[in-house]
Amino acid sequence: MSKLRVAVIGAKGRIGSEAVRAVEAAEDMELVAALGRGDTLETLTEAGAQVAVELTHPDAVMDNLEFCVRNGIHGVVGTTGWTDERLARLRGWLDASPRTGVLIAPNFSIGAVLTMRFAQQAARFFESAEVIELHHPNKADAPSGTAARTAKLIAEARAAADCPPQPDATSSALDGARGADVDGVPVHSVRLRGLLAHQEVLLGGVGETLTIRHDSLHHSSFMPGILLGARRVVATPGLTVGLENFLDLD
Numbered sequence: 001m002s003k004l005r006v007a008v009i010g011a012k013g014r015i016g017s018e019a020v021r022a023v024e025a026a027e028d029m030e031l032v033a034a035l036g037r038g039d040t041l042e043t044l045t046e047a048g049a050q051v052a053v054e055l056t057h058p059d060a061v062m063d064n065l066e067f068c069v070r071n072g073i074h075g076v077v078g079t080t081g082w083t084d085e086r087l088a089r090l091r092g093w094l095d096a097s098p099r100t101g102v103l104i105a106p107n108f109s110i111g112a113v114l115t116m117r118f119a120q121q122a123a124r125f126f127e128s129a130e131v132i133e134l135h136h137p138n139k140a141d142a143p144s145g146t147a148a149r150t151a152k153l154i155a156e157a158r159a160a161a162d163c164p165p166q167p168d169a170t171s172s173a174l175d176g177a178r179g180a181d182v183d184g185v186p187v188h189s190v191r192l193r194g195l196l197a198h199q200e201v202l203l204g205g206v207g208e209t210l211t212i213r214h215d216s217l218h219h220s221s222f223m224p225g226i227l228l229g230a231r232r233v234v235a236t237p238g239l240t241v242g243l244e245n246f247l248d249l250d
């Protein structure tokens with residue numbers, strides 16, 4: 001059987017360099033291009049890439065994806081910075097290229113995906129829910145894509161269950177002390193040398209709390225998810241948001 005022809009964009013970065021190694025080691029894949037900053041995107045078409053794994057920067061991801069989708073190259077995207085407006089633009093490009101698929105995964109690690117799912121399931125049973133994400137200090141964005149998605153999932157679950165707003169009597173606070181408000185769920189970002197990628201979801205009810213914690217200790221934690229995404233996205237046209245869609249969790 002022919003191998004899946006995979007390219008990595010952002011190949012010299014922290015996660016991109018790990019992805020290059022993972023694709024090279026996968027028996028059913030061939031690494032056909034490894035692009036860094038300044039390399040021309042034409043390399044992707046010249047190399048015959050079927051899938052591009054996009055691991056760059058929120059400022060770069062849209063141009064890279066526009067090129068890929070216009071050229072029928074499927075995308076597996078880990079880069080963060082997604083807004084509703086950006087998703088709508090991407091959907092527009094995909095509408096014009098209906099056989100092309102793009103997976104956007106806020107987090108490729110199985111533990112983080114399960115953390116989001118467990119938080120979503122638990123959210124309606126507790127009065128209070130807050131998210132703390134902790135990352136290495138070289139991270140460009142805050143809050144993390146994973147924390148923003150977790151908070152949105154919690155908020156959606158609470159809205160669907162008609163939960164009232166969270167209790168919070170704060171009437172005086174330093175700017176930022178209560179974190180960022182993501183659809184009514186406070187999200188707090190820690191940047192600390194020594195850390196990689198970590199998240200806690202704190203849920204509180206009368207007389208009890210539940211803490212769901214996940215730790216990515218090495219970039220290898222993201223690789224099985226990236227490889228799975230590359231295998232599945234070629235047969236999944238349109239936009240898929242969240243690796244859970246390829247995990248048969250239910």
Ligand SMILES: NC(=O)C1=CN([C@@H]2O[C@H](COP(=O)(O)OP(=O)(O)OC[C@H]3O[C@@H](n4cnc5c(N)ncnc54)[C@H](O)[C@@H]3O)[C@@H](O)[C@H]2O)C=CC1
Pocket residue numbers: 009010011012013014015016035036037038039055056057058060064077078079080081105106107108109145222
């Ligand atoms: N979804 C997930 O599971 C994960 C997502 N990420 C996200 O991936 C992105 C990259 O993270 P890191 O590797 O830590 O950053 P990094 O800064 O170490 O690597 C990014 C690389 O992309 C390169 N780059 C920038 N613009 C480019 C362009 N136009 N074309 C080609 N290369 C370009 C940079 O030179 C750099 O080598 C971030 O948005 C981060 O949040 C990181 C880890 C896991």
Ligand SMILES: O=C(O)C1=N[C@H](C(=O)O)C[C@H](O)C1
Pocket residue numbers: 080106107108135139140143144145146147196197198
């Ligand atoms: O920048 C990182 O490192 C990570 N970014 C992603 C995010 O913003 O959620 C995924 C993971 O947390 C690592």
